[in-house]
Amino acid sequence: MIEMRDLRKEFTVRVRKGVLRREKRTVTAVDGIDLVIAEGEMVGYIGPNGAGKSTTLKMLTGVLAPSAGSVSVCGLTPVPQRTRLALSIGVVFGQRSQLWWDLPLRDSFALLRHVYRVPADAHAARLRRCRALLELDEFLDIPVRQLSLGQRMRGELTAALLHGPSVLFLDEPTIGLDVVSKQAVRSFLAELGATGAMTLVLTTHDLADIERLCRRLVVIDHGRVVHDGTIEALHSRYGSRRRLVADLDLPLPPGFTVPGAELVSLEADGHRASFDLLSSSAGAVVGELTALASVRDLSLVEPDIEDVVARLYRS
Numbered sequence: 001m002i003e004m005r006d007l008r009k010e011f012t013v014r015v016r017k018g019v020l021r022r023e024k025r026t027v028t029a030v031d032g033i034d035l036v037i038a039e040g041e042m043v044g045y046i047g048p049n050g051a052g053k054s055t056t057l058k059m060l061t062g063v064l065a066p067s068a069g070s071v072s073v074c075g076l077t078p079v080p081q082r083t084r085l086a087l088s089i090g091v092v093f094g095q096r097s098q099l100w101w102d103l104p105l106r107d108s109f110a111l112l113r114h115v116y117r118v119p120a121d122a123h124a125a126r127l128r129r130c131r132a133l134l135e136l137d138e139f140l141d142i143p144v145r146q147l148s149l150g151q152r153m154r155g156e157l158t159a160a161l162l163h164g165p166s167v168l169f170l171d172e173p174t175i176g177l178d179v180v181s182k183q184a185v186r187s188f189l190a191e192l193g194a195t196g197a198m199t200l201v202l203t204t205h206d207l208a209d210i211e212r213l214c215r216r217l218v219v220i221d222h223g224r225v226v227h228d229g230t231i232e233a234l235h236s237r238y239g240s241r242r243r244l245v246a247d248l249d250l251p252l253p254p255g256f257t258v259p260g261a262e263l264v265s266l267e268a269d270g271h272r273a274s275f276d277l278l279s280s281s282a283g284a285v286v287g288e289l290t291a292l293a294s295v296r297d298l299s300l301v302e303p304d305i306e307d308v309v310a311r312l313y314r315s
């Protein structure tokens, strides 16, 4: 569905050098990206600020021409075939709107049907589905300028889907949304992805979006791919550890060790012990503990994707 081969984008910027002097400088935003995304994949495309995510999305959607390399989406070359491409892709940029500010959503949706020349019955069926799943009915007749951010975002998602695209590009779709609206947007996207017919590329700084929606995670930094794989692969590559916390009826004796586990803290006068599981299983640690004291309570803390991604960005 999407293919990028040694894709590059450079910008020339003028930097002030003294009162009157300006110097030309080249900024490499995308520095040789090779990626292939198959039909039906849901890919999280993340990276620190300035990594080149938006620039990549702009090249994929035909907004920017690459400086070098090639890109194809749905078998089309985005810039020269931009008009045809627009029929096959949907785009949601969280910071910008594709809706008509003074029109109610209902009218924007009707206009989009004409812009994309969508048959009336197909348009009506898609709108019905979005109305139900995104609960649009209570604000369909309100002008877009008066909608809350969460309501507008639900409108934007609908607008991006009414012409039946097969690829959806989302740039920060949950930015600024409250927890309820975030959940509504995520559930909707999950449902969309579950059909297997939609290819989805999502950039976000909210890693919960990725955890909820994407099997595949591509991390870029300085315009290059630094990780391409599952979230689990990211955890194992960066040594994420599960943590076992045990409450004991007796204090843990000094010098207690379990092979493959690391005692990371001892609290409550030695009654609460936390172990990072390196190569040992939780069961093995519990087995060793019960030989010494009775275990009153246990919890297992899964590694946090925020931590592992922060470590990756730092490295």
Ligand SMILES: Nc1ncnc2c1ncn2[C@@H]1O[C@H](COP(=O)(O)OP(=O)(O)OP(=O)(O)O)[C@@H](O)[C@H]1O
Pocket: 011, 012, 013, 027, 028, 029, 047, 048, 049, 050, 051, 052, 053, 054, 055, 056
């Ligand atoms: N039009 C432009 N002119 C000059 N430099 C640009 C332009 N657009 C982007 N850049 C530069 O390219 C680099 C990548 O920017 P880009 O917006 O793609 O990053 P991003 O990963 O989307 O960042 P963020 O998470 O902050 O949105 C940055 O150094 C940015 O300053």
